[in-house]
Amino acid sequence: MKKRAKQLIERALSNAIQAGKISTDPIPPLVFEVPKDASLGDLATPIAMAMARTERRPPRAIAGDIAACIDDAEGWLASAEVAGSGYLNLRFHPRFWHRCVDEVLAGEHGPAAIGAGSRVLVEFVSANPTGPLTVGHGRNAVLGDSIARLLEATGHEVTREYYFNNAGRQMKLLGESVRARSLALLGAEAEFPEGGYQGDYIADIAARLVAERGAALRQETGVGVFKDAAEKSIFADIRATLERLAIKFDRYFNEDTLYADGRIDATLQELRDRDLAFDRDGAVWLRGERLGLDKDRVLVKSSGEPAYRLPDIAYHRDKLARSYHRNVLVLGADHIAEHQEVLAALRGLGYATESIHGIIYQFVTLTRGGVQVKMSTRRAEYVTVDELVDDVGSDVVRFFFLTRKADSHLEFDLDLAKKQSADNPVFYVQYAHARVCSVEKQAASQGLSFALGGDELQRLEAPEEVAVVRLLAQFGDVVEEAAAALEPHRVVFYLIDLAAEFHRFYNRNRILVDDHELATARYFLAQATKLVIADGLELLGVGAPESM
RNA sequence: GCGCCAGUAGCUCAGGGGAUAGAGCAACGGCCUUCUAAGCCGUGGGUCGCAGGUUCGAAUCCUGCCUGGCGUACCA
Secondary structure (H helix, E strand, C coil): CHHHHHHHHHHHHHHHHHCCCCCCCCCCCCCCECCCCHHHCCEEECHHHHHHHHHCCCHHHHHHHHHHCCCCCCCCEEEEEEECCCEEEEEECHHHHHHHHHHHHCCCCCCCCCCCCCEEEEECCCCCCCCCCEHHHHHHHHHHHHHHHHHHHCCCEEEEEEEECCCCHHHHHHHHHHHHHHHHHCCCCCCCCCCCCCCHHHHHHHHHHHHHHHHHHHHCCCCHHHHHHHHHHHHHHHHHHHHHCCCCCCEEEECHHHHHCCHHHHHHHHHHHCCCEEEECCEEEECCHHHCCCCCEEEECCCCCECCHHHHHHHHHHHHHCCCCEEEEEEEHHHHHHHHHHHHHHHHCCCCCCCEEEEEECCEEEEECCEEECCECCCCECCEHHHHHHHHHHHHHHHHHHCCCCCCCEEEEHHHHHHCHHHCHHHHHHHHHHHHHHHHHHHHHCCCCCCCCCCHHHHCCCHHHHHHHHHHCCHHHHHHHHHHHCCCHHHHHHHHHHHHHHHHHHHHCCCCCCCHHHHHHHHHHHHHHHHHHHHHHHHHCCCCCCCC
């Protein structure tokens, strides 16, 4: 919708310049907004107000000149009026709306391929394989996957990647925890490690291992067998959980490969070569001040083990070497500092980091009975994604996580999600889709069939009918803007608006009326709505049920 | 102390230079002999955290302050 308006006004502006009516150079950005009050028109631009100063004329006069220069040969506009303190308000002609419905029915309503030719890596989840995915990981997973869907829908070539932290101290601790539980099952003395993982899943893994290997485990001196079993088991569980949310990755990048092929050492050496790393107290440090950080940070602990940030830097070097046009990564708010360190180190190594877009989402607050629930994976105090999906289903979980922008804290009220799931707006949107399907069934059972032959859509004259079309026409704009901003929540709010307009239309008008021409017009309006809702829900990874 | 994010209706949140600030939930009152009432219509509800500043115009941008979350680990 905005695309058409933009073409018209851009041409009007150049006409006005040629006619000597406007001299501002350069012209300020041409933006359109949908007026809150539909009586003001379908689209408005404050461009004249933005030029008032340089033109040294009242905005209304400038807007009038632009309006007079509009060359609308195809007749899309019904009017272009100057309003308020200098808005130029456009109102589309009914034939424009009919065209929009036609486009939806023909499947031509989607966003433009603004990302054509652009290769994008989306890294998300990247949870350590030390336990089940929790609510916080759920937000990450759903956000990342929906961002990837938006990018794909706008023509980007997307790779979904999970950075698998299967190296380091936490994994060792995980192995020790399993070892302790296993030996206990075999009746041997085993001290549970300090700060070890206490979840039931550890005992389950130990039980399976004992069943498989028996008493031979008592001879295991290392932790390797236990760690490998735990990693394999937990990884399988994580994958299964993600699949329940309809999330699949194209690639799992294993952290241990960075150790195996020497890239950790190579990265450290390059940092040293550039004097960005130095030794102190038996550890190797990243030189903070030179990189614009507030202090020095440990790269290699005095124990000889790299701290987490060194492999992270090496991993990002690998990503950049793969030359994606954009590198999106989804991170919890607790990783902000680390993200800044990685970016600083990369710049210090001479890399351009403009392609990296970190989406930092704020924490999920979990409340139960109005009281906040504190979570800790190690103490096994958490609510898992699996539990949520068990209780309310994948659609509700996904939709819920996407109804807030990443910057906002998200309160997940467990009581509300579990007991009153029918109040969730996801049903409101899905219901609109199901209602259209119901109308289709009803029509079929009555032996009615509809076809668009010519002017039927002209019968869509009621305000609530036009209001639905106006929203349908915005779908492409919304998806493009959501993809550009990497903000799936825009699609969520759009769908709620569209569902609301459809329900209003549905309640005020019967679709299958005796007047066949009118019934045809309404039937296809409903069809178009159904198609757009299904497309929108698909972007969110939420199903569009045919009946509810 | 420093850094990032947030503060908008009773609650949860959209809007993030532009027209009279919106939605859902909660409260109250209406609407099913007719395509799904998981719906619709109506009513009430606001110092947009506070104070300055920039601007023709500020919930929106800038500065300071207050409150909350998260960081500020030789945890990841």
